[in-house]
Amino acid sequence: MAMDTIGKADMKYTNQRVEIIAFLREHKGHPTVDEVYDGVRKKLTRISKATVYKNLKFLSEKGLLEEVNVKGVTRFEANFVPHHHLICRECGKMEDFKSEELFDYSMKIAEEIEGFNIDSMSTNFYGICKKCKEENING
CATH class of the missing domain: 1.10.10.10 (Winged helix-like DNA-binding domain superfamily/Winged helix DNA-binding domain)
Structure with a gap:
């Protein structure tokens, strides 16, 4: 910026x-x-x-x-390049995940929504990160 x-x-x-x-x-x-x-x-x-x-x-x-x-x-x-997030339910770690395909698909659907002008979007994916998964297996 x-x-x-x-x-x-x-x-x-x-x-x-x-x-x-x-x-x-x-x-x-x-x-x-x-x-x-x-x-x-x-x-x-x-x-x-x-x-x-x-x-x-x-x-x-x-x-x-x-x-x-x-x-x-x-x-x-302050990252406004279109991206999504991967969020670990265990430790709360958050990583950026970029997918132009997902962004383009979502914005295409957004164009079809009547009565609401959408100019951006983001998606959060929740799960368990690699580190927590390994700790759960070894712990």
């Missing part, structure tokens, strides 16, 4: 918001509020967790971040 994207979102350009977005762009996973706070605090040492949380919510509402809830934990990402 380029800095000019922030201006397009019709919002105040603050150092905290820029650092939060920069952290999320560099962090390829799906960090929690605590993980974002720990990362951003390295550059903005005086920032509070409440400020990080409020800005994450604000940026999500503006469409600059995606908020995903897994096992009661809110995670954030």
Whole structure:
């Protein structure tokens, strides 16, 4: 996300918001509020967790971040390349899963829905990750 994207979102350009977005762009996973706070605090040492949380919510509402809830934990990402998620029911690990075929098929179905203009979608797949599966077999 380029800095000019922030201006397009019709919002105040603050150092905290820029650092939060920069952290999320560099962090390829799906960090929690605590993980974002720990990362951003390295550059903005005086920032509070409440400020990080409020800005994450604000940026999500503006469409600059995606908020995903897994096992009661809110995670954030700034990856807007169409993708889906693989979510482990055991450990809560979340991975991106890209499938243009699934995306194209879903958007084709979305075009047929009347009275609702769909511009994006994502699918979550739930199961057991390889690590948890191996631990269950060996444990």
